[in-house]
Amino acid sequence: MEVFKGRAISPGKVEGESLVSKEPIGFYGGVDAKTGIFIEKGHELEGKSVKGKILVFPCGKGSTVGSYVIYGLAKNDQAPLAIVNKETETIVATGVILAGIPCIDGIPVEKISTGDHLVVDASAGTVSVTKKNQ
Amino acid sequence: MYLTNAEERILSGQNGEVMERMFRLLVRLGEIYGADKMIPVSSAQVAGVSYKSIGDPGIEFLEDYAGKDAKVTIVTFLNPSGMDIEDWQKLNFPPGFAEKQLRIMNAFKKMGIVVSATCTPYLAGNLPRFREHIAWSESSAISFSNSIIGARTNREGGPSALAAALTGVTPNYGLHLDENRKPQMVVEVSANLEDSADFGAVGYVVGKQVKNRIPYFKGIKDADTDQLKALGAAMAASGAVALYHIEGMTPEAHLMETKGLETLTVSDKNVEETFSKLSTGKEADIVILGCPHSSLREIMTVARKLEGKKLNKPLWVCTSRMVKEAANRMGFTQAIEAAGGKVVADTCMVVSPIEDMGYKTTAVNSGKAANYLPGFCKQSVIFGRLDNILAQVTE
Numbered sequence: 001m002e003v004f005k006g007r008a009i010s011p012g013k014v015e016g017e018s019l020v021s022k023e024p025i026g027f028y029g030g031v032d033a034k035t036g037i038f039i040e041k042g043h044e045l046e047g048k049s050v051k052g053k054i055l056v057f058p059c060g061k062g063s064t065v066g067s068y069v070i071y072g073l074a075k076n077d078q079a080p081l082a083i084v085n086k087e088t089e090t091i092v093a094t095g096v097i098l099a100g101i102p103c104i105d106g107i108p109v110e111k112i113s114t115g116d117h118l119v120v121d122a123s124a125g126t127v128s129v130t131k132k133n134q
Numbered sequence: 135m136y137l138t139n140a141e142e143r144i145l146s147g148q149n150g151e152v153m154e155r156m157f158r159l160l161v162r163l164g165e166i167y168g169a170d171k172m173i174p175v176s177s178a179q180v181a182g183v184s185y186k187s188i189g190d191p192g193i194e195f196l197e198d199y200a201g202k203d204a205k206v207t208i209v210t211f212l213n214p215s216g217m218d219i220e221d222w223q224k225l226n227f228p229p230g231f232a233e234k235q236l237r238i239m240n241a242f243k244k245m246g247i248v249v250s251a252t253c254t255p256y257l258a259g260n261l262p263r264f265r266e267h268i269a270w271s272e273s274s275a276i277s278f279s280n281s282i283i284g285a286r287t288n289r290e291g292g293p294s295a296l297a298a299a300l301t302g303v304t305p306n307y308g309l310h311l312d313e314n315r316k317p318q319m320v321v322e323v324s325a326n327l328e329d330s331a332d333f334g335a336v337g338y339v340v341g342k343q344v345k346n347r348i349p350y351f352k353g354i355k356d357a358d359t360d361q362l363k364a365l366g367a368a369m370a371a372s373g374a375v376a377l378y379h380i381e382g383m384t385p386e387a388h389l390m391e392t393k394g395l396e397t398l399t400v401s402d403k404n405v406e407e408t409f410s411k412l413s414t415g416k417e418a419d420i421v422i423l424g425c426p427h428s429s430l431r432e433i434m435t436v437a438r439k440l441e442g443k444k445l446n447k448p449l450w451v452c453t454s455r456m457v458k459e460a461a462n463r464m465g466f467t468q469a470i471e472a473a474g475g476k477v478v479a480d481t482c483m484v485v486s487p488i489e490d491m492g493y494k495t496t497a498v499n500s501g502k503a504a505n506y507l508p509g510f511c512k513q514s515v516i517f518g519r520l521d522n523i524l525a526q527v528t529e
Binding site for chain 1: 151155158159162163165166182187188189190191192194195198291292293294
């Protein structure tokens with residue numbers, strides 16, 4: 001198990017399976033707030049659901065309405081358990097805080113793969129990673 | 135970041151979930167941008183109002199927070215909506231769109247926000263003073279209040295402006311501090327500027343070059359507030375300019391040092407090139423004026439120019455409800471209607487769904503609108519001076 005220390009963006013402690021995107025995510029036009037499914041054409045996570053996963057990606061991109069999409073995911077019970085970023089910019093920060101989704105940034109996201117088991121303690125600012133093949 | 139005991143209590147949830155999250159948003163933004171503490175703000179302007187911009191996720195958020203009894207604590211005005219709130223049927227706005235838009239307006243009103251629906255709050259009853267700390271979104275209003283009035287605001291987004299409106303504070307960083315209001319580039323204007331569209335063209339050119347820096351203009355001999363609003367709006371749209379200074383004209387210019395700064399020159403040729411570069415259309419389906427929202431003086435000018443004329447294409451003059459009321463009283467609205475045009479309140483060409491109303495080519499006198507219409511509204515654009523674009527649609 002490896003533990004990374006980052007910065008708390010939105011508090012909370014959860015554990016679960018990771019879903020990793022190497023590309024930035026633009027939530028508006030990228031993820032459907034009603035179904036939790038990636039709808040952006042050609043995105044590496046197209047067709048996948050964020051529900052119940054710990055969503056790991058480098059940073060947000062695109063429209064500021066993305067904040068409201070993150071809020072909508074939580075309201076519609078389709079939200080990721082937590083979000084882990086390299087750098088959380090204002091769109092994602094706004095969304096997770098409004099929605100109350102735990103979020104940490106400053107984490108070397110390239111060291112996490114889809115399916116790894118993560119413990120995200122956003123209040124303490126730590127992410128513990130157990131690789132899926134261990 | 136230093137927080138008072140009272141602020142710590144908000145963050146621990148003692149004032150409820152809405153206040154906790156809104157305050158947490160401000161704290162995180164403050165940390166990201168290096169703020170030392172919170173400062174009180176006395177006025178807010180909230181953007182993200184049109185159903186076209188915020189969609190169903192926006193409605194859900196606003197109705198939830200309004201339903202949890204979120205109430206603003208300072209005077210808070212609202213950006214334009216996607217339609218004229220009173221005359222949407224007469225103007226053929228789609229009923230499905232209208233139903234969603236009215237839900238959005240009701241949610242804002244429930245939070246105690248003045249549903250002014252204008253991008254020019256300073257012309258409609260929310261006027262800050264010199265050096266007043268405020269939290270505004272709406273890039274053109276940010277530019278006007280920082281530059282022309284000398285009030286102080288960062289470029290807030292819709293949610294962060296709403297958070298400031300509810301909590302009455304904003305993180306102390308960026309343009310709230312003297313040291314961050316200094317010019318970073320000199321713009322020497324040799325172009326002869328007469329029409330508001332000329333100022334919009336200069337703004338477009340300068341915004342592209344300076345991006346999010348602070349320009350200091352030299353060579354602008356005269357300008358009224360309508361022309362300055364056009365200049366700032368275009369710079370904030372083609373770039374991210376939140377503050378500019380003009381030698382001899384804006385309130386902080388005389389405090390500023392420009393020695394050693396890089397200089398950009400804007401000539402008559404640059405202005406003409408901008409008109410032709412942004413004019414991608416041939417024949418207008420509609421003329422839309424009022425980006426940012428028209429002042430009473432601008433509406434009067436249009437009314438006088440249309441005296442005794444007939445329009446052969448639709449014309450919208452967009453403005454706030456407050457200014458339209460004065461235009462009605464003075465007969466300007468009736469004069470524009472007699473020629474076949476409309477004075478449209480609460481909305482504008484950028485945030486209304488004109489692409490779904492059958493319009494493909496829009497003529498404008500605004501550099502900001504010319505910048506946004508191709509992307510936001512799938513329009514071909516004719517960008518020109520008021521007389522030129524009116525001449526194309528009058529008999």
